[in-house]
Amino acid sequence: MSAAGPGRRRGRPASAEKVAGEPDTRDRILSSARAEFAESGYDKASVRAIARGAGVDPALVHHYFGTKEQVFVAAVEGAxxxxxxxxxxxxxxxxxxxxxxxxxxxxxxxxxxxxxxxxxxxxxxxxxxxxxxxxxxxxxxxxxxxxxxxxxxxxxxxxxxxxxxxxxxxxxxxxxxxxxxxxxxxxxxxxxxxxxxxxxxxxxx
Amino acid sequence: MSAAGPGRRRGRPASAEKVAGEPDTRDRILSSARAEFAESGYDKASVRAIARGAGVDPALVHHYFGTKEQVFVAAVEGAxxxxxxxxxxxxxxxxxxxxxxxxxxxxxxxxxxxxxxxxxxxxxxxxxxxxxxxxxxxxxxxxxxxxxxxxxxxxxxxxxxxxxxxxxxxxxxxxxxxxxxxxxxxxxxxxxxxxxxxxxxxxxx
Structure with a gap:
């Protein structure tokens, strides 16, 4: 659920450029979140899987949106x-x-x-x-x-x-x-x- | 959800009398299954929790009904x-x-x-x-x-x-x-x- 450190293996860590605020990073996370919530439903969806789908580190998901519930609100409001x-x-x-x-x-x-x-x-x-x-x-x-x-x-x-x-x-x-x-x-x-x-x-x- | 034996701990195997085919054992399992599927949905429901709710051993659930899918069919058909x-x-x-x-x-x-x-x-x-x-x-x-x-x-x-x-x-x-x-x-x-x-x-x- 929570942020993984830089030494993390599974789920490709984000590259420096991606972390540095590409304008579309936020959108990519939201789009991955929508796919993950659609596929798995709220309970089974994980911030880790959302991060993986967006090609970023889970910490970045938390940085932009906060908790899983807050990611859900953001994804759903857009949807x-x-x-x-x-x-x-x-x-x-x-x-x-x-x-x-x-x-x-x-x-x-x-x-x-x-x-x-x-x-x-x-x-x-x-x-x-x-x-x-x-x-x-x-x-x-x-x-x-x-x-x-x-x-x-x-x-x-x-x-x-x-x-x-x-x-x-x-x-x-x-x-x-x-x-x-x-x-x-x-x-x-x-x-x-x-x-x-x-x-x-x-x-x- | 449903009846648990008085001295029961968590996940304790059913007593011999319960295994020996009380006429209502099957019904008790079905009723526990309905409660468990209602509460958790199919994916999160477990045969172990169904057994616990009925106060029987998980093996008995499998014995009567087979797989989780088959327990679901039986529970739902009755429902x-x-x-x-x-x-x-x-x-x-x-x-x-x-x-x-x-x-x-x-x-x-x-x-x-x-x-x-x-x-x-x-x-x-x-x-x-x-x-x-x-x-x-x-x-x-x-x-x-x-x-x-x-x-x-x-x-x-x-x-x-x-x-x-x-x-x-x-x-x-x-x-x-x-x-x-x-x-x-x-x-x-x-x-x-x-x-x-x-x-x-x-x-x-």
């Missing part, structure tokens, strides 16, 4: 960036289009492996680890729920948004994680057609 | 028993009631901690482990999807059932696992009212 566009997307258009827009946008994030991996990381980790679940709740609550629900402006708006999110999260779970057929192989466009009215109903029905 | 009543429940009534019946029944299983734990075990494990995911796919596919979809008798029936299941699985994930408010605290009856029409629409709309 959540695409989802953070949702409130703006919805609030800029008529609310009778929200169902279709939300479903299309979320499926777009999941269909792209670059943005899917971090979401898998969050889901795998939050299901198995209370620390990760708390981070997830915080990000979802602060950034997504509150703004979209505010835009709806109904007393039960947060519950409405959550039940819409539940449809999308459950579909993602069966399609991308558990891979149950036929939902795992149906074209994304067909899912948009099927899910948009249901999500619309949750939001404004 | 799935309540869900296996779903096809009969639905097929015995008018299909315009399926939404309400399915949502009420599934929430009933989740609201009861005795039946919730095994479902948590399956969900935590299937999200993080391909072996567990394959078992989940097999159980869902063989027992649930095919029969309910057969009852619907539409060409896209399996996809319809899966999207209904996705709504329920996603809601369970947010309510019981991640515990996002307000969906975590809303009365189950209110969820039935909100989800039944959506699930009905997936199935027959």
């Amino acid at each position: 959540f960036a695409p989802a953070m566009g949702i409130p703006d997307l919805l609030l800029s258009g008529g609310r009778e289009q929200w169902g279709e827009q939300l479903v299309g946008y979320v499926l777009g994030i999941w269909e792209n492996t670059v943005t899917r991996d971090p979401l898998l990381a969050i889901m795998r980790s939050a299901v198995n680890n209370e620390t990760a679940a708390a981070i997830f709740r915080g990000l979802i609550g602060r950034n997504l729920l509150r703004r979209v629900a505010g835009g709806l402006g109904m007393p039960d708006a947060e519950l409405r948004v959550e039940l819409a999110v539940a449809q999308l999260v459950g579909t993602a779970l069966l399609r991308y994680v558990i891979k149950v057929e036929p939902v795992a192989s149906v074209p994304a466009e067909e899912l948009v057609v099927r899910l948009a009215p249901v999500v619309q109903r949750h939001l404004t029905g | 799935f028993a309540p869900a296996m009543g779903i096809p009969d429940l639905l097929l015995s009534g008018g299909r315009e009631q399926w939404g309400e019946q399915l949502v009420g029944y599934v929430l009933g299983i989740w609201e009861n901690t005795v039946t919730r734990d095994p479902l948590l075990a399956i969900m935590r494990s299937a999200v993080n482990n391909e072996t567990a995911a394959a078992i989940f796919r097999g159980l869902i596919g063989r027992n649930l999807l095919r029969r309910v979809a057969g009852g619907l008798g539409m060409p896209d029936a399996e996809l319809r059932v899966e999207l209904a299941v996705a709504q329920l699985v996603g809601t369970a994930l947010l309510r019981y696992v991640i515990k996002v408010e307000p969906v975590a605290s809303v009365p189950a009856e209110e969820l039935v009212v909100r989800l039944a029409p959506v699930v009905q629409r997936h199935l027959t709309g």
Whole structure:
């Protein structure tokens, strides 16, 4: 878990140039962290493996980000960036289009492996680890729920948004994680057609 | 989690009487296995901990069930028993009631901690482990999807059932696992009212 000294063998030590603050070192660590959390989940992920994936010394990971939990927050916050566009997307258009827009946008994030991996990381980790679940709740609550629900402006708006999110999260779970057929192989466009009215109903029905 | 003998230390081998085939030994192992898989997920669960929880020797767990994977199948198949009543429940009534019946029944299983734990075990494990995911796919596919979809008798029936299941699985994930408010605290009856029409629409709309 913690920093290994310079004489360490396994996990190639970082070269001097890398330590000296290449502008992309931080990004490389974050990208390795996302891959590691996606692959292993929070509990099994290690700072050592994240450092190895980035080609740096574990001490540098701690230097930039602190504890494993803090690395996770940083990795996940960046990974959540695409989802953070949702409130703006919805609030800029008529609310009778929200169902279709939300479903299309979320499926777009999941269909792209670059943005899917971090979401898998969050889901795998939050299901198995209370620390990760708390981070997830915080990000979802602060950034997504509150703004979209505010835009709806109904007393039960947060519950409405959550039940819409539940449809999308459950579909993602069966399609991308558990891979149950036929939902795992149906074209994304067909899912948009099927899910948009249901999500619309949750939001404004 | 479950009963430990009075004088038991850590990991002590079971007493002779316990090994000699008490009728409930098998059940005690299964119940301990469910608790262990629910708590730790498939990867982190160990036959040793399952044995300890049941107050028996690990060799006895292997004797009854074989490998960890086989213990998991046995624990999960029993745990799935309540869900296996779903096809009969639905097929015995008018299909315009399926939404309400399915949502009420599934929430009933989740609201009861005795039946919730095994479902948590399956969900935590299937999200993080391909072996567990394959078992989940097999159980869902063989027992649930095919029969309910057969009852619907539409060409896209399996996809319809899966999207209904996705709504329920996603809601369970947010309510019981991640515990996002307000969906975590809303009365189950209110969820039935909100989800039944959506699930009905997936199935027959």
